[in-house]
Amino acid sequence: MENKTEIKGRTEVELLVNNFYDRVNQDPMLSPIFNVQAQVNWPAHLPNMYDFWETLLFGRAVYKGFPFPKHTTLNLRAEHFDRWLELFNQTVDADFTGLLAEEAKNKALNIATVFQMRLGLKPVGLGIVAK
Numbered sequence: 001m002e003n004k005t006e007i008k009g010r011t012e013v014e015l016l017v018n019n020f021y022d023r024v025n026q027d028p029m030l031s032p033i034f035n036v037q038a039q040v041n042w043p044a045h046l047p048n049m050y051d052f053w054e055t056l057l058f059g060r061a062v063y064k065g066f067p068f069p070k071h072t073t074l075n076l077r078a079e080h081f082d083r084w085l086e087l088f089n090q091t092v093d094a095d096f097t098g099l100l101a102e103e104a105k106n107k108a109l110n111i112a113t114v115f116q117m118r119l120g121l122k123p124v125g126l127g128i129v130a131k
Contacts, residue, residue, distance in 0.1 A: 004095060005096060005097070007057060007096055007098065007101055012096065013053045016104065017049045017053060020087065020088055021049070023087045024087060033075075038070075051064075068115060071119070078122060081115065085108055085112045092104050
């Protein structure tokens with residue numbers, strides 16, 4: 001029996017973000033980007049990500065900032081975005097169901113696409129579409 005829930009508010013957003021970044025931190029391709037190149041301070045970063053996704057999914061203007069510029073100094077390739085998207089979709093599919101779960105995956109795809117375009121990268125896969 002699956003134990004999936006709908007994304008209803010901040011509690012589920014925090015669970016999604018925490019579970020996703022747990023996967024990122026265990027991933028041999030993405031962990032070095034976040035932990036070596038970007039030197040992410042996770043206790044400070046995660047609340048920003050909660051705000052970011054709450055803003056995207058619920059339209060509440062709790063996120064203040066500009067996420068793209070922080071990514072311009074990293075040595076990102078299209079493969080990184082493909083993997084990021086794969087892990088994000090895996091996390092959503094493992095834990096959540098419903099309309100906002102699908103919306104989260106669609107928004108992640110849009111973010112990956114726009115960031116790659118702005119970085120001048122040619123998307124490799126992006127064949128990972130929300131189910």
